[in-house]
Amino acid sequence: MLPRMDFVLACLMTCIICLAAPVVSSGVSPAAPAKAGDTAVNVPDPNLRTELRRLTGIPADQVLYRSDLAGLTGTINLSNKNIVNAEGLQYCRSIESLYLDHNYLSSLPDGLAEMTHLQVLHMQDNEFADIPTQLFTLENLTILDMSENPISSIHTGIAGLSSLRALILENCRLIQFPAAVLALQLRVLDLSGNTFATVPSGISGMKKMVILSLRQTGLTEMPGGLSALPYLEQLDLSQNNITELPGENLRFEQLQRLDLSGNALSRLPDAIGRLPRLKELILDQNPLTRLPDAIGRSSLTVLSVYGCRLNKLPNSLGQSESLSHLELACNQLTYLPANLATRTFEFVNLDFNFIDLTPGSSASIILERLNCGTLYDKRQLKPVRGLSADAGLDSIALSWQAGENGQDGAAAWEVDRYQLYQNRDGVLDLLVESGTTAYTHKKLTPGTSYTYCARIVYHITDSVSGLDRTVSCDTTISVSTRPSAGPGTTAKEKPAPAFSVPGWPIVLTGLAGLGLIIVMIVWIKRRF
Helix, strand or coil, rough: CCCCCHHHHHHHHHHHHHCCCCCCCCCCCCCCCCHHHHHHHCCHHHHHHHHHHHHCCCCCCCCEEEEHCCCEEEEEEEECCCCCCCCCHHHHCEEEEEEECCCCCCCCCCCCCHHHCHHHHHHHHCCCCCCHHHHCCCCCCCCEEECCCCCCCCCCCCCCCHCCEEECCCCCCCCCCCHHHHHHCCCCCCCCCHHHHHHHCCHCCCCCCCEEEECCCCCCCCCHHHHHHEEECCEEECCCCCCCCHHHHCCCCCCCCECCCCCCCCCCCCHHHCCCCCCCCECCCCCCCCCHHHHHHCCCEEEEEECCCCCCCHHHHHHHCCEEEEECCCCCCCCCHHHHCEEEEEEEEEECCCCCCCCHHHHHHHHHCCEEEECCCCCCCCCCCCCCEEEEEEEEEECCCCCCCCEEEEEEEEEEEEEEEEEECCEEECCCCCCEEEEEECCCCCCCCCEEEEEEEEEEEEECCEEEEEEEEEEEEEEEECCCCCCCCCCCCCCCCCCCCCCCHHHHHHHHHHHHHHHHHEEEHHHC
């Protein structure tokens, strides 16, 4: 599976590019000496007090003054320090970046307006129930990350953060899309892990948006207003319940990365292959059986369709001039397009499909000719083999060969179960699920055709990569029950005629022959 992009890193990099802001230093300037009339600082939290003394170089037996804290510049990292009370931090008015992740803060002190140089504030995994209103006066704040806090709503005062360009509220407790953020000129917005199911049409007004993540938010459809964002480059809609992508919602002119993994998509529109700047398309773990032919004519460099139900690849993949990374592991592929052999790839993963790689097979010849930097293809599974049916008048007995378990290094696969379905006009009805390789379908109609789908399900694990999933493959057979004897008749055995004696005609024939011989003998004696 292709590695996922670190979203927070992407946020930071994008903001730096957009704002052309210099990278802040992690160094701390020496503490300034106390001046006449300076004020001592009260820092109630012992853990925070210890850290501030360490940063300023003021020993525990000396008074800590406001001027000491005002002399701190650059970046201060106070993450994982078990801080409960932030009182005293407001005097660090010259710092540019502040990290308070993984503490126990639920509020901030007054006076934060004096921190006029603060541009980056991270407070992940604390105990804030909302975004503190004290932050709304920070006119130079450009990046705010308050992920993993129990925030359920956002105050409209956030609109006062006129310089804010990146807002990250991943895995909070928002139950509806925060309308207050629509007034911001954001470049980056991450609301992943919240549950609000719908996105207001007003999002189309966030014209400066570059990166948007709505991963695992309960969406059942792709928000229509997103295609109106002219500068959107990265869109994450993964881990939702989206079942369909209307082509009219795929009109992104600048989109470069689209993540739709973990949804319920069974098909894709051709429009997805016509996005002019799309480079990465992630479709992992969707019930896709086909890819549109237009994908092979797109500008994609990375295509990941890991863990879907693909049983066929479009021939256009072998015609793509830009595709370099192809992730197809854990699907239901049984063959490959012949023109793949003419392509050059940097990475291709075909492991855990059902491709026949025996020497001389078409797939083995294609892969021998394929020019690929890194190729994974040796771990192939076996489909249902030897599927046969014995039809009776009102029953059909089906049987098949047992599958094969295997192991290759840290990876192992074993047959988990078999499933037998009856195909009723494209709808699969489960007949049996078990570990056996035979089943008799009874109470059928004579002279009727039936179609069955035998599915083998493998459980795959890899102790190194952490892979733990199931992969299946279907084999189909059609068979008809025997016709009945016809209207008005039955298949019962006919009774023997009355008074019949087995062999009686033979006895009569024998006696007639014997009489003829006696007559001939008497005639001869009289003549001679």
